[in-house]
Amino acid sequence: MTAAAHRGSASRLLGAGDKGLPADAAGLTVAEFLARKPSLTDLWTPLLVIDDGALDDNIAFLAGWVAERGLELMPHGKTTMAPQLWWRQLDAGATGITVATPSQLRVAVDAGIPAVMLANQLVQPDAIRWTAAAVAAGTRVWSWVDDVAGIDAIEHALGDSAAQPLEVLVDVGRPGGRTGARSLEAAVAVARRAAASPAVRLAGVTGYEGAVAHGRDAEALASARAYVDELLAVHQALTPLYDGRDVLVSAGGSAYPDVVGAAFAAAGPTRREAPRNAPAVRGVGVGTVGGDRTRFVLRSGAYLVHDHGYYRQNSPFDGAGLRPAARGLARVVSRLDASTAIVDAGKRDFPFDEGLPEPLYAIGAAGERMPLPGGVTTKLSDQHGFVRIAGDSPLGVGDLVVFGLSHPCTMFDKWRLVPVVDTLDDPLNAIVTDLVETRF
Structure with missing residues (x-):
């Protein structure tokens, strides 16, 4: 399916509820x-x-920027909730779409999006079972976990009925932040639990640097970079727990894609360096960062239309x-x-x-x-x-x-x-x- 083929609204009848139309x-x-x-x-x-021209230019720019660095883009679909635009992003090279809620996931699956990241923890039993059915039907879905309770919820909802494990990414946070395991040790504990569960597959790590950094001053940029280094350190520590299939390392909103992209590119396909100050965890060996099985994924979504305000001030790509x-x-x-x-x-x-x-x-x-x-x-x-x-x-x-x-x-x-x-x-x-x- 392509953007041209996915014109779900072409046959839609227009009416008085469609504001702005004559x-x-x-x-x-x-x-x-x-x-x-x-x-x-x-x-x-x-x-x-x-x-339309600006939309095309923005899509092409970030697609090229990501590809040049050997990275992937799964743009956040919550920005527009418009499958027509999601398919334009996929046609330009995006490898999936990110969503925030199970209801948004349903929209993506209904639109035929083949790969979807749910940037949240699945906890409602019905939503867990629906997601498992969507996976069994062919959609690849990654959800986030930051607590063993999230894995417990999936196990309790699915029991022995799952056709295949749900893929999960360990969400890495900071004390006082939003979601995310609060320390390396906590993240490893969640990962160990996931690796031992028959209901889920440990498929990588994820997080959001925008929850710990604000603005474009030196302090904010340093905070964003330090957070990405922590994320990479968790990924490195989890290497022995991975099962040999592809794993994702994901971050990158629309305010710090340059920071995330630079750190990911350094750790990824071209330079396989360990993150700075990467600690070891007792009982878990330290593996290399990168490798053929590791996919480094950005999730920027607001770049699609950019703006005259917040992102004009905070995006590194404004005017460039x-x-x-x-x-x-x-x-x-x-x-x-x-x-x-x-x-x-x-x-x-x-x-x-x-x-x-x-x-x-x-x-x-x-x-x-x-x-x-x-x-x-x-x-x-x-x-x-x-x-x-x-x-x-x-x-x-x-x-x-x-x-x-x-x-x-x-x-x-x-x-x-x-x-x-x-x-x-x-x-x-x-x-x-x-x-x-x-x-x-």
């Missing part, structure tokens, strides 16, 4: 609507819109491979106060948890582009945005405001269908080329 789209299928080559200006505001692919569009519905314009987009339309939308420019009734010097979004309510502007700005009721958005992970969940256009350089002449269906 009224005359109701009753059409997605394919019929797109066949009309609708203009972006045919759509109603508020809107979330994706630039990645560019924002998403915009928010809203119209001015009130300007009763000289220094404030009220637009028709709010918390139910645009992300706001890692920075408010940034007004980039406006387009007037005659199609003229208007700069918005000093324009700032000061507040979002449910359905309205408050934009501070210069008192003498010509911005008026009905004018279109184009926003840069921050944090892709809370961008797509507000939309059932997201329009994709051929360009966002010229919104007035942009053509809608696709509607991406989300499955939140």
